[in-house]
Amino acid sequence: MRIGILGAGNMAAALGAKWVGAGHDVLIGARSAERAAALAERIGARAGTFAEAAGHGEAVLVAVGHAAVGEVVPPLAPSLAGKVLLDCSNPIVPGPGGLMLTTDGGPAAAAALAAAAPGAHVVKAFHLGAAEVWAGPHADGLGVPLCGDDPTALAAAHTLVADIGSVPLPVGGLDRAGYLEATAAIVIGMWFAGQDPRTMLPLPENAHG
Template sequence: MRIGVLGTGGMAEALGGAWAAAGHRVLVGGRDRERAARTAALIGAEHGSLAQAARHGEAVLVAVPAAAAPQLVSELAGEIVGRAVVDCTNPLMPTAEGLMLDTGDTGSVALQLATAAPGAYVVKAFNLCHVSIWTLRPPTFENVPLAVPFCADHPTAVAVTATLISSIGCTPAPCGGLARAAYLEATAALAIGLWWEGRQPRAAFPSPAEAPPS
């Protein structure tokens, strides 16, 4: 699969590197072309402008800060028509009460992107794990492949995202349409807040199957 990556930071490097290692053709695009070239060289990918990355293939990863994502996607709206646009951002705002979502009354950043580029097939995915998890080959814990929840409306986006997830050794976990993306963003706020406090979020979600028979 051809995958364009918008951004040159940690998530661009980690996810882009995972996909490149899996045999996908990845192109990293950034406003700073030299930084895009360095990131691409690190992961064995091509590099170019943001517009080139947006036009590159079936999938486009938005790996820029959440606050900048809607404007960037709006600027590239004409380039990403009919493409699966994967939003891995987390719109988090530190407050005295802990991490809060910074989405105003729009519901989620993913819905903001869908509004900014109505011809694109926006997906919310890859936002629940720390960047370091995506550098594992594959991400497996207690002999179980990592499940990657995602929200998408369009069948093409669902299929492309499932391929992106399964090709790096993870399990696709569809969670409904894009209207439910706000739940993934809220889950990230809760989980990251717990990590910052030195706690383990997964300890709070045992499977009912682990309870002894009544």
């Protein structure tokens, strides 16, 4: 698959490297030509601008952060129309009681991305694991909750999850993205606190008692 990645940071490096390793044709786009080129060279991808990454990808990963979406994505909207647009963002910041959503009271980050790129098929995925996890062996067999509305885009996202050795866990339409984003605030907060979120989840056969 042709994959464009917007951003040349940690998530771009982690997922980009795995996708290159799986045989995909990856183009890294960033505002800094030097950073795009350095990452592309490191992982065996190609480098370009945001516009070139958006134009290249059949699937495009947005890895610039939720706060930058409103600036970076709207100019790319025409070339993103009809494509798979992967949203891995965690719109969370430290708050007085723990991690909190910056989107509280407003649209989910995935919905904001969909509004910034009308016509693109947004799929929320990969937000729950740290970049270091996606980059390393702990991605193997890891469940990746994802949600989206377009069946073809979801199928492509499933492929991109499976191709890094992880397991797609579809949880519904894009209207569920806010729940996934809130889940990240709780789960990541638990990891930071040294708690094991897995211990709150019984096996499926025991889930009802």
